[in-house]
Amino acid sequence: MFSHPCRFMMNAFPDLINELTADFCKKKIMPYFENNYYYVYDKIKKIKGLRPIQAQGTFYLSVLIDLEQFEDFKCDYDFLQALLNEENIFILSLSCFGGNVNGFRLIDAAKKEDYDEFVKRLEAFCSRHYKK
Numbered sequence: 001m002f003s004h005p006c007r008f009m010m011n012a013f014p015d016l017i018n019e020l021t022a023d024f025c026k027k028k029i030m031p032y033f034e035n036n037y038y039y040v041y042d043k044i045k046k047i048k049g050l051r052p053i054q055a056q057g058t059f060y061l062s063v064l065i066d067l068e069q070f071e072d073f074k075c076d077y078d079f080l081q082a083l084l085n086e087e088n089i090f091i092l093s094l095s096c097f098g099g100n101v102n103g104f105r106l107i108d109a110a111k112k113e114d115y116d117e118f119v120k121r122l123e124a125f126c127s128r129h130y131k132k
Helices: 007-019 022-044 076-087 112-129
Strands: 050-053 060-065 103-107
Touching: 022 050, 022 060, 022 112, 076 103, 076 112
Parallel strands: none
Antiparallel strands: 050 060, 060 103
16 A cells, blocks of 8 residues: 555646646636536437436536336336446436435536437437336
């Protein structure tokens, strides 16, 4: 066991300090997260039975699950467990934060290609389980 930072981080630290200014984050990083947020938000809002919550100033997208539209599930945990089993997608449930809210939360830091695959699987899952 070592009690010091890894060599990789030690070597990168001076460059990180010089590059990661507040202006850099505002101009380069924040637009990336914002674009991803609205990209995945727009795709999820088209899926029947799901309702994304539009937020401001967050890296997370919360999505409510209308369980009345999915007869196979009693709570968000059931929904997300089936999503994991069927589509190999693991998402954090909203109910784990307490309260009686059925939904899930995801971060908007992935690449758009990853979101395309995610939404394709999520949409397939929802259409299979959506009440006809």
